Amino acid sequence: MATFIAALPIMGQKYPYQDQTLTAEQRATDLVTRLTLEEKVALMQNASPAIPRLGIKAYDWWNEALHGVGRAGTATVFPQAIGMAASFDDNLLYQVFTAISDEARAKYVKAREQGELKRYQGLTFWTPNVNIFRDPRWGRGQETYGEDPYLTSQMGMAVVRGLQGPENAKYNKLHACAKHFAVHSGPEWNRHEFNAENISPRDLWETYLPAFKDLVQKAHVKEVMCAYNRLEGEPCCGNNRLLTQILRNEWGYQGIIVSDCGAISDFWRKGDHETHPDKAHASAGAVLSGTDLECGNNYASLPDAVRSGLISEEQINTSVKRLLKARFELGEMDQNVCWDSIPYSVVDSEKHKALALQIARESLVLLQNRNNVLPLKKDLKIALIGPNAADSVMHWGNYNGYPSHTETLYEAMKKRLPAEQLIYDTGCDRTTSVTLESVFSQCSLQGKQGFKSTYWNNIRQEGTPAAIVQTTTPFHFTTLGATVFAPGVNITDFSARYESVFTADKTENIGFHFQTQGIIRLSVNGKEVASGKYLQNNANLYTLKAEAGKSYDIRIDFIFNSKDRAAQLDFDMGRNIPVNLQASVEKVKNADVIVFAGGISPTLEGEEMPVNVEGFKGGDRTTIELPAIQRQMIRELKKLGKPIVFINFSGSAMGLAPESEICDGILQAWYPGQAGGTAIADVLLGEYNPSGKLPITFYTRTEQLPDFEDYSMKGRTYRYMTEAPLFCFGHGLSYTQFVYGKARISSPTFSKGNTLTLTVPVTNNGNKDGEEVVQIYLRRPGDTDAPSHTLRAFQRVYIPKGETKEVVLTLSDDNFLWFDTQTNAMNLIEGNYELLYGGTSDIDSLHKIQVKVL
Structure with a gap:
């Protein structure tokens, strides 16, 4: 507390903001009155300077933890978010993010001991990304939890709770941030000028907003980040409808709103939104709409905006108070904070490495297994070929930390097989004819x-x-x-x-x-x-x-x-x-089976990237098909007449129609983190029974997709597609067979405030133990503008071979909400519905049970 003493009028006296027995609200209320206008404005920028006279330390609000503590040195690197979504395991995801928050606190304490905190060393983490992955061409879709609002919501809330810690603790462990609010999912190349317009109320409330609402009202996320683009003409970071009417007034959100980095500059910069004449007008407009904190430097103009009458100091006080309250909630200005006792030894610990392996295994999705080519017999001679077989950096995805070691598939297979049983060759590059x-x-x-x-x-x-x-x-x-x-x-x-x-x-x-x-x-x-x-x-x-x-x-x-x-x-x-395809074919010709590790990488898809090669533009994709050189390689390998197993690494859905015809087995690996190679080898050799399910639709070809810039959900995702996909949302095979019996429902009717239980008997009819993800969908027959069906519950369950489990799922008001065309809101609407249940979203494979909402 020594830094506070100089600010005190009488030695030993405390101002109210220094009294740790007061609430964060009370302390912030006091402290904001002691700041000058210039000091307040300085605190509203992500790189906030110290104010020594009041004992306020320098603090940078920007930190990342998308799938492990990011950009701050050694950390456990878990699978990319889209891969973790494929686990359909929100309980495990909570454990993962509890581990991440442990590492984050420990790294924060160490950095603080070494001097003034820098970017990526604070306690406020700008994750999770709960935008809807509406189009597989979007390069940042890998950061999301997929295309379904309910799955995104459940996974997002697990992330927030794991990061922020118990709500009844004196101090928050960390602060999470729901981003990017809202209606934001590409393209990357024009996001600073793009206007998402003509969004139907149904799409807004039924698809784009539910996850944000749940994170705000149920998980009590502490920060929300507004997006770069405009919505109906207004930049999202100055959008009164989004930030004031919906987020603050309707949802009652009292936390911080932070701008995406550089988003306020887009308000006035020529060639971007150009909705405001200069920095002062842009900054005032953003704050008046509710954006408290800027990632950028436009807010330095706010004193001029006050003097020009664009905004009052009282309105600035509202935002500054929210920021100070958050810092007090984290204990960032205090000593003896309980979370600071987490030892640094948790970083990259054996426990966390084991957790990375567990979630990597659960993330893997077996898309195809023709003739039961998998698992591979361990006495086979296996050829491992392809550009992603030995690339460790590809495993990390984007917004990543740096693991002490990443086991590639090549490393993992070398450990498991004698040298004479494994043939390795790069084969080809990902996109070009030169490697x-x-x-x-x-x-x-x-x-x-x-x-x-x-x-x-x-x-x-x-x-x-x-x-x-x-x-x-x-x-x-x-x-x-x-x-x-x-x-x-x-x-x-x-x-x-x-x-x-x-x-x-x-x-x-x-x-x-x-x-x-x-x-x-x-x-x-x-x-x-x-x-x-x-x-x-x-x-x-x-x-x-x-x-x-x-x-x-x-x-x-x-x-x-x-x-x-x-x-x-x-x-x-x-x-x-x-690339010499024939030389590679010659090298592997004596193998019994060929494993091709292909796909793409985070160097090709991601956030606003300077990439412009065939099939890729600015971080997005222009086509979803596998690059031509890899297709050619696979066709040449097929001529050997050997079984082929294709391992696809990507952060998004791939158009694999030809590959599904050529290859016997297809395993979707995503960007699987530091333990990815281990997990894949475990699946290939039968040491782990795959159990992941697709959190996105795998379309057959690019032509199935609507215009990338059209935000209407018509024709998109399993909920609105009319054509058959290659692999549907919720699809994922196992090495065993699960059979669904006739479900029992606690009541054929449901009314507001009650609960309904659905008991689903699931039998493992195969000869291997395994896990199944039981999925429950809701459908309203006769609602022609509605989704065909939409996920409303899921549960991962372990079932030993030969056994039957009675899987009980409890449904409440939220599970039966439906879009009300009379009020343009999500409500309980009376009428007849169907509950569909099974291990996939394929409506023809699902079992049906009737229920009436009263």
């Missing part, structure tokens, strides 16, 4: 793998570095989304130096490949050999004629001083190998 075989792993400096990376917050590479870190994987840096290259580094006007020593293991040409927004200079052995800027398509900037056994000092200097949207530096080095 870069990286030699990045042959770079080290002073005994440390990778490159020493030094950053300065100026363009001259002068003064005290802003950060010095070790970069152990090929570079993939971007400031898109206001992401920094390293903690403490500016978004713009910064420079970097990357240094390492490359040791050649043979005489050959090594290409240095770059994709940049900014100025790059490459030096070898102290001599500048190449330079450039705005390099695209992983340009080969320089070729080193390396000699076996020699070492080469490598230095890369990078400068970014542009006021354009973002910096970028992608770098890898290696040998260019033209």
Whole structure:
């Protein structure tokens, strides 16, 4: 408390805001009165400075924990969110995020002990993403929990509860954030100018808003992030209907609203929304609509806005009080906070590694198993081939942390099989006919793998570095989304130096490949050999004629001083190998079975990315089909006449119609986190019985999709599709067979305030123990504009072979809410309904039971 003493008029006296026996509300009410206007405004920006005279510490509100503590060094990396959604296991997800919040608190305490907190070191985490994954082309769909509002809601609430901790605790463990509010799910390339318009009330209330409402009213999420795009003409971060009418007034939300990063700039910047003339008008408009905190720097103009009469200081006080209340709730200004005793040893602990493996196993979805090709017999000779078989970084997804080790599928299979039973070959690249075989792993400096990376917050590479870190994987840096290259580094006007020593293991040409927004200079052995800027398509900037056994000092200097949207530096080095499909086929021809590990990667799909190759644009996809080079590879492999098992890694649905005809088995692996290779090998070799279910529809082909920019749900997802998909939502096979008996219902009628139980007998008729996800859908016959059916309950259940489990699901008012065309709201509407139950959303495979709502 020493920092408070200087602010006190009498030694030892406390102001009310310093009294830990008062409520957070009372303390915030007192403290806001002691701040100047300029101090208040400073606290409304994500990088909030210290105010020493009042004992307020510097604090950066921006932290990430999408599937593990992100961007802050070592952490347990769980499967990407879409993969965890495939588990349909909200109880396990709660455990996962309890583990993540343990690691987050421990990392926060350690960072605080080392000095002033930087970005990605605080207690406020901007997750979960509960947008609806309405179109598989959206690159950020991997961050969501799929296409269904109910599944998204249940998984999202588990995340919030795991992060924030028990509601009756004196202090919140962390704060979670529901994003991006609302009606936001691509495209990425035009999100700063896009206007989602003509959204029907039914789509708004039945599809786009339910998860946000549940996170606010049931899980009591502490933050909500507004989106970049406009809704019906108003930017979401200044949208009175969304933020004031719905969120604040109708739902009673009292927490913080934070802008997406740079979203306020979109209000006035030419070429973007251009709904406001300048920063002051944009900032005032955002605050008046309810956006308390800006990720950005426009709010620095708020004092001018007050002096110009655009907003009053009292209206600013409302937002500042919310921010201070949150900091008091977290104990960020206090000592002896219970959560701070969590030991740092929890980070990357064995317990958390085991949890990463468990959720990775549950995330895997067996899409196809023709002729029971899986599980593979362990005496077979197995060929493992494909661009994703040995890529550890691909496993991490986006918004990721950095695990101490990631086991790839190749590593996992090598552990399980004798060398003579496993043939490995890369086969082909993901998208091109030339493969870069990286030699990045042959770079080290002073005994440390990778490159020493030094950053300065100026363009001259002068003064005290802003950060010095070790970069152990090929570079993939971007400031898109206001992401920094390293903690403490500016978004713009910064420079970097990357240094390492490359040791050649043979005489050959090594290409240095770059994709940049900014100025790059490459030096070898102290001599500048190449330079450039705005390099695209992983340009080969320089070729080193390396000699076996020699070492080469490598230095890369990078400068970014542009006021354009973002910096970028992608770098890898290696040998260019033209794809020789026939050579790969020849190498694996003696195998008994071929496992092809293909799909795409987070370097191709993600948030507003500078990617423009065939099938991909700006982080999104233009087609959902597997890239042509992989299709060609699979066709060539098929000519061998051997069974093929296709492992698809992706954050989204793939159009796999040809592959479903060619391949005997298809396993959807997502981006499965640090234990992904282990989990996949367990499934392939029968050590784990797959149990995941699709949280999204796998369409047959791109042509089945409506216009990407059309936010109408017509023709989208299992709820509104009229054509047959390739694999439906809720689909997932097992190595055993589950048979559903006739369900029993506690009453044929339901009325408001009551509950109804559905008892579903499920028998495991196979010869393996397994888990099944029992799914309950609601349907209202005769409602022609409604979804065909919509998920309203689910339960994962373990059933030993030969046994029957009576699965009991309890339904209440929320499970029977239906869109009311009379009030344009979700209500209990009298009438006849059907409850559909089974292990899939395929309506023809579901059992039906009648129920009447009174």
